[in-house]
Amino acid sequence: MALRPVLVNIKALDDSVVGRFWGEALGWSVSSSEPGATAAKPVGFDWLDPVGVCIDVIAVPEPKTATKNRVHLDLATTSASHQAELVARLKALGATPVDVGQGDVPWTVLADPEGNEFCVLEPREIYQDTGPIARVVVDCEDPRAMARFWDEAMDWTLHEVTDEHAVLRSAKGVSPYLEFLRTPGVKTVPDRVHLDLLRYPSDDHEAEATRLRALGASDLDVGQGDVPWKCLTDPEGHEFCILARS
Template sequence: MALLPVQVNIKALDDSTVGRFWAEALGWRVTSQGAGATAALPDGFDWREPVGVCVDVIAVPEARTATKNRVHIDLATTSADHQAELVARLKALGASPADVGQGDVPWTVLADPEGNEFCVLEPREIYRDTGPIAAVVVDCADPRAMARFWGEAIGWPPHEVTDEHAALRSARGVGPYLEFLRTPGVKTVPDRVHLDLVPDAGDDKAAEVARLRALGATDLDVGQGDVPWTCLTDPEGHEFCVLSRT
């Protein structure tokens, strides 16, 4: 039994603008999935057998609040020149500098056209083979507990686990890391960014959802009605969805 992270889901007032920003930022192709949905996809991406993740931007009527997102994307770079060039290119695409209290750090914090924060990292050897997305980072109170839940949920082994930071990655050594960063404060508003998961081939979605509940996930009603995906929250209240393969 397994669940595969398949996409980073971003809510936006204007899915087309934000989706196109992320496609150009990552060097991926953009595709419309119907009114209110725009995806940025790597070449050859198969959502039923994902290697890495795509970005799926979904239109919502609610504007983003001023509260910092507790889930964000880190982008990888290969050199100091690449980092500087990428930051300049992203600003030209519509990104803006963001201050989340980071102080003097070697990475650059930006926000997409609707204010969703992300980081452009300085070159780090650990991210040399992740592709453009180095990590999906979750702010949390207890990185160890979150790593246990998510490690069992998706079957990714721990790369690092401390009281301050935990990192998981697919045992296949492909795609981004999933990281948990001990951060002051508590979650007060719905996540603007979340992960969507898909059952592995041959696995039953209902059984996987039941397994997640047994691990500590909680059902979530966001007014989704009768849909083929299931909305849940992890033990610290971060929303995520389990998609159907059909």
């Protein structure tokens, strides 16, 4: 029994604007299967048998309120010139520079059209085979505790864990990394960005939720009502969903 990350879920006032931004930013196709939901995904992506993750932007009535999201994306580059070109292109698409206290660093911090922060990294060898998203970064208080939970929750491999960060990636050696980064402060508002996970076909939906609760997850009620997916939080309160396979 195990789960696989399949979607980076982003809440937005205007899902179409934010979805188009991320589709163009990543060079992915953009589609909308229903009002209030816009997906950006690589060509050929099959969410029932995912390799990597795609982006799903969901419309909500509430604007972003946190000074800085506790979950964000880092984008990969292959050279200094590629980094500069990508930053310029993203600004032309509607991204804006933001200061989150990063100081003098080799990466560039931007925000999408609704203020969701992300980074354009300088070229790093480790991210040369990830595709456009190098990693999904989650701010946390205790990376070791997050590593224990998420290593058991998912079928991804734990690559490194220290007091400062924990790093996981698909055992297939594809897709972005998932990094839990020790960050000052605690989570005080719902995450604007979260992961959606998918079970394997042979695993039972409710049994997976029960297993995660035993690992330290908690049920989450965001007013979702009677839906086929399960809304949970990890031990530090980060929201995530276990999607139905219908």
